[in-house]
Amino acid sequence: MDFIELDGVEKVFDVRRRTGFMRRERRQVRAVDGISFRVPRGEMVGYIGPNGAGKSTTIKMLTGILTPSGGRLRVAGIDPSRERTRLAHRIGVVFGQRTTLWWDLPLRDSYRLMHRMYRIPDNRFRENMDRCVELLDLGALLEVPVRQLSLGQRMRGDIAAALLHDPEVLYLDEPTIGLDVVSKAKVRGFLRDLNAERSTTVLLTTHDLTDIEQLCKRVMVIDHGRLMYDGALAGLHEVGESERTLVVDLERELPPIELGSEPSVRVVKVEGPRQWLAFPAATSAAPLVARIAADYPLVDLSVREPDIESVIAKMYASDSAA
Template sequence: MDDDLSELIEVADLEKTFHVRVRKGRLRRQRREVRAVDGISFRVPRGEMVGYIGPNGAGKSTTIKMLTGILTPSGGRLRVAGIDPARDRTRLARRIGVVFGQRTTLWWDLPLRDSYGLVRRMYRVEKRRFEENLARCVELLELAPLLEVPVRQLSLGQRMRGDIAAALLHDPEVLYLDEPTIGLDVVSKAKVREFLRDLNAERGTTILLTTHDLTDIEQLCSRVMVIDHGRLMYDGPLGGLHEVGESERTLVVDLERELAPIEVEGARTVRVEGPRQWLSFPATASAAPLVARIAEGYPLLDLSLREPDIEEVIARMYAMGRESGERGERGPMGSAGGVRVG
């Protein structure tokens, strides 16, 4: 794999193995190997915003820790901006920003402003550049009233916005976000998402986002990677998840009066309650022809469209992958049940 710096992140056959001791009987313990990351490969071009999702224990955080140099891979090859993170973590640190949602990088007893001053010294950021970056983050993340407040007195949402600003003061080329909206209220989540969209659009910052809140992925990322049991199950556009998981959209139809279940090509009626009926159809299909056929053949009062729940789509994809693995089939990415689209 060549170090093409247009590909900011390059991962090939990456592995991470841990050895743990598990109880075997009352007195004995047995050493067991756990593959947290099992041969994943992907590339992330400069300026792309990618969602990296999966269930607890799938290997997401382990991958991020290898990308930042915190953990050393057990196998495979990894480059970030042409740098091997494990071998040159200090040099890489000047080119990346990291936010772990459940841990802070700020100084607990210091006011937010003083924490930022320490960040400036750590990264040796030129004063004018630091002041410009800080002013921009303060404005967009609405931090002005918080700068003199000790970090320990901030709410979770305030601290998270403070952590994101700290990660950006040295102009990183890539930003890793591990559960950046965990525990935040709706308003705080909206502010963080808007800021990240602006950051990516205006400065071209590459962002790799791991989260359990799939609304983050839907609103921010055009590409999504799904990992399960350390293996990459899917890599492609967000819409492609629906095709892989065979998901369906739902059309809720209100008729003028109670009628027998609607019968139209391309959909099936799954529920009827008085004059209201629910019709399901493939998520990859357009709703317009279906609506036209219903309006032409039935006394239509109103209708609404419900998109599929992505969590259910992913759950179905996991199940399909496990079934393929049990049958010994291998997907196009080289692992059982793996899928790549686009």
């Protein structure tokens, strides 16, 4: 069964700006422009795009915060804008830039308030809270007021808060923003287990393609309010002809690395013993790393993912050339 359904959904905002003394100009901004897609129950989907593309507007319509200007939208068979209270018990939401926690209360007290607000059975609340506290490493933070938490700590606290009432669908807007590498790994593992164990439907928006790569089999790209792509991440890289970057640190300064049998790999920058190599994002880095390690005095290396803006820019360039 399709848990989330959008058919030709639009959202238009009226914007007024001053054009002179006592004069204002009114214009319409189409934030979401005829989007249609389906998300089956239990699927994890990446919903990505550059800033201002319409991602957050879509999520706000899915939660009932905003009312669509046109089209049809259903979540679990419910119209979010008409039955927002009923839907609230079935969804969890995390907005990376805004917290759902009480600013001046310790984290534990925020959770106790949600216990009462959602009328969560006591046993279930304790079980969910203990699990979230353990897996998201929140034990030392429970007595700390939310305003004293770092951004990364607060994000982990917000994710736990969104899951205390066992939502059927979880909307995550930049859930790993401000997290260090270790915390990101914990959050990704937690979300992966949540989806596998409880079949929670997840719609994830992020600028970190690694989040998508490790969590989602399906990705949707939105830009200027329109759905540009819906499919596998590998297919997105192929359509956008995107490249990953291998940063190689050698023992000493050497001429640019040559890999004659790999024509798709090219050196794009050299600074002393450090070299940057670009290669197709849809291919594995392992053979390339093995080849360099065998032929060159390798000290260290890292792989950098393409940013979403560059992927979409190349998608546009391909469309224009066609």
